[in-house]
Amino acid sequence: MRQPAVRLLRLSQVPYAELLALQERWLRRLQAETGTEAGALLLCEPAGPVYTAGLRGGLTSEEATRLRALGADVRAIGRGGLATFHGPGQLLCHPVLDLRPLGLRLRAHVAALEACAVRLCELQGLPGARARPPPYTGVWLGERKICAIGVRCGRHITSHGLALNCSTDLTWFEHIVPCGLVGTGVTSLSKELQRHVTVDEVIPHFLEAFKETYKCTLISEDSPS
Numbered sequence: 495m496r497q498p499a500v501r502l503l504r505l506s507q508v509p510y511a512e513l514l515a516l517q518e519r520w521l522r523r524l525q526a527e528t529g530t531e532a533g534a535l536l537l538c539e540p541a542g543p544v545y546t547a548g549l550r551g552g553l554t555s556e557e558a559t560r561l562r563a564l565g566a567d568v569r570a571i572g573r574g575g576l577a578t579f580h581g582p583g584q585l586l587c588h589p590v591l592d593l594r595p596l597g598l599r600l601r602a603h604v605a606a607l608e609a610c611a612v613r614l615c616e617l618q619g620l621p622g623a624r625a626r627p628p629p630y631t632g633v634w635l636g637e638r639k640i641c642a643i644g645v646r647c648g649r650h651i652t653s654h655g656l657a658l659n660c661s662t663d664l665t666w667f668e669h670i671v672p673c674g675l676v677g678t679g680v681t682s683l684s685k686e687l688q689r690h691v692t693v694d695e696v697i698p699h700f701l702e703a704f705k706e707t708y709k710c711t712l713i714s715e716d717s718p719s
Contacts, residue, residue: 498532498595502712504697505538510546510567510580513538513588517653520590524651532710533591533651537700539693540580542567543666548575548644553670561669573654575631575644577670583661583682585693585700591652596708600647606707607656608633611641613703614658614696620686630678633658638681658700660684660691 505513513536520534543566547553553561558568566579580586587610593603608625611633615623623633623640633641641658659682667680683691705712 498708498710499713500532500589500591500708500710501534502701502714503534503536504714505536507539507541507582507693509541510544510569510586513540513586514569514571517588517590521651521653524590524592525649527592530595531592532595533589534715535704535712536586536588536590537697538586540582540584540586543579543581544569545577545579545670546571546573547577548573553577557670564669566666571654572646573644575642578642578644578657579662579666579670580657581662581666583659583663583684583693585658585660585696586655587658587700587704588655589652593647593650593652596710598708600645600652603647603652604631604643604645607643607645608641609707610700610703611643611656611658613707614699615640615683617699617703618683618687618691618696620683632656635681635686638679640681640683640686658683658696660693660696 516536524533545561545566545568547570561568612623612625622635626634632639632643641656643656644654646653661684662682664680
C-alpha cells in the first residue's frame with residue numbers, strides 16, 4: 495500500500511510571522527481540498543525572540559508589555575496550551591496535515607509528535623527522553639522540558655506543532671511560567687550533551703523520525719506554496 499505524501503518545506507531561519515503566514519496558506523489550501531492531500535510539514539528556526547500565548551491564555555496585558563520591553567515579539571495564537579517561548583536555536587515544526595489520509599485522530603497526532611521528539615533525542619544520544627500525560631504534554635528529560643507541543647485541529651486539519659530546544663538561550667524562559675507549569679525546568683540538546691547542537695544538525699534525524707512515525711513519504715519543495 496502506497497504511503498501518503500507530505501510536502502516538506504524547510505524555511506531555515508525566518509521571522510515567526512513568516513511561518514504563521516505560510517501555515518495559513520496551507521490551511522486554506524487543505525480546507526479547499528476534498529481530503530485527498532495529506533498536507534505539508536513546515537520546519538524553521540525562529541529569527542528572533544517571540545513569546546506566544548495559546549487558547550488558554552497565559553499572559554496578561556501587563557506581562558505582554560514587560561516582555562516586549564525585553565525586545566521580544568508577543569503573540570496570541572490559536573494553538574492549545576498556555577505561554578511559551580520561541581527563538582533562535584529552536585526547531586519549530588508545524589505539520590499542516592489532513593489527518594484522514596494519514597489514518598489518524600487528534601490524540602494520535604499529538605502522540606506522534608511526541609514520539610518524533612523522543613526519537614530525535616534518542617538519535618542524538620539522549621535515551622532518557624520521555625513523553626508525559628497532560629498537563630505535562632511534551633517531551634521531558636526528568637523534570638526538564640526539552641520540547642513543547644501545542645496543536646490546533648479543525649475539520650480534521652491540524653496546525654501548529656512542536657518546538658524543540660537545540661541551542662536556545664534558555665534565559666528567555668525565566669521571564670514566564672512556561673506552559674503554566676510551576677516548579678519545572680527547561681533544557682536543550684546543547685545543555686544536555688554539553689556541546690553546541692544546531693537546528694540544521696538535528697533536522698535529518700527529525701525527518702527520519704517523522705517518516706517512521708507518520709508512515710508517510712516526504713516530498714521536498716524548494717519554495718513556499
